[in-house]
Amino acid sequence: MHNDLFSLNIFGKTVTIHGYGLMIAIGIAAAIVIAILRARKKKIDPDPILDVALIVLFAGFLGGKIMYIIVDWKEFIKAENKWGYLGGGGFVVYGGIILVLLACAVYFRIRKMDFFEYFDLIMPEVSVAQGFGRIGCFLAGCCYGSVTDSPLGVVFPPESFAITHLGEKIWPTQLFMSIGNFAIAGILLISGRFLKKKGQVGSLYLILYAIGRFVVEFFRDDPRGSIKIFFMKDRSISTSQFISIFVLIAGIALFIWRTRAGSNNTKAEEKIESKKEDKKSVKSESKNDKKSESKVENKSDKNLNTKKAKVSKK
DSSP: OOSEEEEEEETTEEEEEEHHHHHHHHHHHHHHHHHHHHHHHTTOOOTHHHHHHHHHHHHHHHHHHHHHHHHTHHHHHHOSOHHHHHTSSOOOHHHHHHHHHHHHHHHHHHTTOOHHHHHHHHHHHHHHHHHHHHHHHHHHTOSOBOBOOSTTOBOOOTTSSOGGGTTSOBOOHHHHHHHHHHHHHHHHHHHTTTOOSTTHHHHHHHHHHHHHHHHHGGGBOSOOOEEEOGGGTTOEEEHHHHHHHHHHHHHHHHHHHHHHHHHHHHHHHHHHHHHHHHHHHHHHHHHHHHHHHHHHHHHHHHHHHHHHHHHHHO
């Protein structure tokens, strides 16, 4: 739970290694290595993976900041130093996920490659990277939970970001999300053996992440925005829970669409194969007819020759 892990003396300067940044780096490196190995195993071109990693870094950061501004727009308008506000710790993961998916869709369209093939390949690794990232959140003390008497509760040190509950036991929601992300990655890797339609594994990630995030948000207590729902009277849900509802709907719709599209593709492929088989059978029949005709002609020629021979003998 200490963000400053250790310091190094590099060329006379002290460089402090922060837990959050280190976990992010480990998560990205692990995701890239796993993705390349799985791509080679599946006989998928691994070259775009490094490009996608860069897209995830830049589009993920930019999307997270944009969503943070949208969620906390009142504070952004009030802030005198806008660049200082953007450089702060505010970040909304959903914004990064949405922009990354859009940027990757454009990238694969430009390169004329199958987006959904890589969508299925990369999303388990994205979940792995998120799992390590949430460990970084735990070390920094951000994204913390509410006060609890549970044995699972933890007390964060004074230098952590959990400043509203210093000295109190709170839910380690960062670890809940980390375990959930690693579990999602495992589920996606296992389900990939059975879900053969392109886009099913990626859409399953959206479904599982939305459900998990919606549940964990009930245990969080860090300032992250809230939205009032008209039928909930005095209660409200967090911004991430509100977004989770739409991500869940989108994930289910995408899963159904890709399942139907995949079945249509298989039907079309079956029709093409049947047409090929019909053509082959027609060709084989025509060859057989030609062979039989040639045999008949040969027999008739032989009969004529024998008749001629008999006539000449006479």
